[in-house]
Amino acid sequence: MSKGPRAAGPLWRTGALLVALGVLAPVATLLWLAAGSDMAHWGHLSQHVLPRAALNTAVLLAGVGTIVLLVGTGCAWLVTAHxxxxxxxxSWALLLPLAMPAYIVAFAYLDLLxxxxxxxxxxxxxxxxxxxxDFRxxxxxxxxGAIFVLGFVLYPYVYLTARAMFMTQPAHLMDAxxxxxxxxxxxFFRVALPLARPALMVGLSxxxxxALNDIGASEFLGIQTLTVTIYTTWVxxxxxxxxxxxxxxxxxxxxxxVLLERHGRSGRRFASVRRMQPMRPRRLHGLSAVGATLAATVPVLIGFVAPAAYLVWETVKRLQQGGGVSHGLLLSMGNTLGLAAGVTATAVVAALLVTWASRHTGAAANRARWQARVASLGYALPGTVLALGLLTPALSFDAFVGxxxxxxxxxxxxxxxxxxAACAIRFLAMPVGTLESGLARIPAALEQAARLLGETAAGTLRRVHLPLLRPxxxxxxxxxxxxAMKELPATLLLRPANFDTLATWLYAEAARGTYEEGAIAALxxxxxxxxxxxxxxxxPLGAATPEGNP
Structure with a gap:
């Protein structure tokens, strides 16, 4: 009887544990800082600050949630079943708003409208x-305005997961x-939609x-959310x-x-049918066809085409006027690429540690599996929260080293x-998800054959797994x-002195009300x-499944 892969070595397990503890460190620091202040401080916040910020955040999330569910689900069903x-x-253009950070869309529409x-x-x-x-x-x-901007930027999360689910639903259920x-x-409402509920909850969450992580669009549009309040209270x-x-x-x-997403996926288990026949799209004619085309085009126009066209127009106008690209913008571009490269290397190495440790069998590997889950929680932490949680331990360490x-x-x-470190924690879930999917496709027999031929664990990883894991x-x-190139909140709060990225450069340009070079950075x-x-x-099926990461 074939056994699974051997347990990971102590070095891998230690590395996975350190990564998990690093993700939890900002949360622990926040709890310690909050508990250390007096009750009078809590009373002032609960009376004068939190009610308005919490209400604005709740209204914003409710409005954005409504738009992304209606637009994302409707468009997914439209392009799948018709x-x-x-x-x-x-079908692919509806994904384009994913390329537009919300603060860039807000930046563009403030000038357009x-x-x-x-x-x-x-x-x-x-x-x-x-x-x-006389008219405005x-x-x-x-x-x-904030609900409008964020809703039409973020609907692809629901569209992507819902479309993947609709594409895998067997046709015989609808026929029945x-x-x-x-x-x-x-x-649709009694069969297709209930079956897609887990995917909808993933996309909605x-x-x-x-939307909760956003700081640029909310501040540009004058909405005092909890994220903006943290920034103003701190800075x-x-x-x-x-x-x-x-x-x-x-x-x-x-x-x-997170609990909403878990509840939406709980209790929903459906048997898969081999060689199932997917739904065949129903051909639309006449006004129905025109209406379907228009309905699927409007979100693309609002969420991507209009702001992208504005950015191109402003960039061309700037270049034609002889303004060119300033030295400061070029320096910000170099800073952005360097930061993104550092974050990518850190996140990929950390993801490889936790996924390799959790792949192997044994009691120690079982503990490593929850470490991989903990390491993926960073995506749920907004950049402002991560920045605030990492600042105090970083200052203490700097003082000690100095x-x-x-x-x-x-x-x-x-x-x-x-x-x-903050950006790597926030985006660690992405390489963890892709590596877990890649490792799941590699048969354990390949590793067993390499070990029987005398290869060490490290050699097996280097010569067998890493070549197969390249995609x-x-x-x-x-x-x-x-x-990492698009990240604004954490970069805005933790960047070194005189260090600008394209995102912070754009933020500063919008704050000053100047749009020329901001448009170039945004583009x-x-x-x-x-x-x-x-x-x-x-x-779309391999990149976004209900169990995967965006």
Missing amino acids: DFPGRGVL HPIGPVQGAIRWMLGIDSPR LPDLRSMP ARSLGETRLGA LALLE VRSDLAGAAQIACTMLLIIVAL QALGLQGLPLLGAGVVLV ALAAGALLVFVD IIVLAGLLPVVLLARD
Whole structure:
């Protein structure tokens, strides 16, 4: 009888444990900071700060959740169960908003929808109105504006998981419902939608976690969420304990979202049918076909085409005017690439530690499996929470090293080590997910054959597993690299002095109300963000399953 792989060595198990403890360290620090302040501080926050911020956050999450569920699920069903003009292009184009960080879309629409901007100017021209005082659209700097922006940026999370589930649903279930007298709409609500509920909960929880992590779009649009409140309390008011207490409140919302996702997936187990026949798309004609094409096109136009076209227009205009690219922007681009490379290397190595330790059999490997789960929890922690949780231990370590070695300044914070660690913790779930999927496809017999031929465990990993894991490693590294380029909250709070990335450069430009070079920085980020979208479009089933990571 063939046995599974041997237990991992103590070095791998120790490394996996250190990675898990590193992910938990920011949360432990936050709890310690919050518990160390007096009750009067808690009373002031609970009376004057938390109610408004918590209410704004709850309303924002409810609105964004509604939009992403309606748009994501509707578009997924439309392109899976129906055939209409443009369906082949729209099925992958609906993923394009994933390349647009929310703060970039907010940045673009603030200029596009400005009272003297191109959209309102064109509407007044068509209506024969000269002055903006006589006609203006509702202000985008509002709660509905924030819900609109975030909803149409984040709906692909639900679309991706829902479409993957709809594509794997057997056709005979829908046929059975129709034969029992159900209409097409009734069969969707009573058969297809309940079967897709686990996937919908995964996509919804991911979208809401991203909305909770957002700081740029919410601040640009004037919404005082918990994330923005943490930033202002820490940076503007220099109140570290108060920021930690608000962050603990935020952790409760994160736990609730994770429990929502777990509840949505619990109790849903369906037998898989081999050689099942997938649903055949129903051909639409006439007005139905036109309506389907328009319905699937609108989210792409709002979430990607309009802001991307604006960025291209502003970039071309800047270059034609002879402005060129400033030295500061080029330096920020170099900083961004260097930061993303450091985060990617750190996250991939840490992911390899925890996945290899959890692959092997034995009691020690069973403990390593929960360490892999803990290591993946960093994705649920917003960048502001990670930054706040890592700051205190980093300052203490810097003080100790400086005193012991006689160094001036802050060695860890000043060198960007803490920033790299924060981003690696946040994005560690991506390479962990891809490596776990890759290792699951490698038969244990290959490792057993290598060990019988005298190969060591390290040699087996180097000569057998790593060559087979190259696609998984490349996919995980690409996802981490691009997300590290886009990360704003942690970078904004933990960057060294005089260190700007493209994201912080754009943030500063938007804060000053200047859009020229900000558009160039935003366009570079968007072009980089298109790479993982291409991966997802090529393999939607392998890249997004209900049990996987985004």
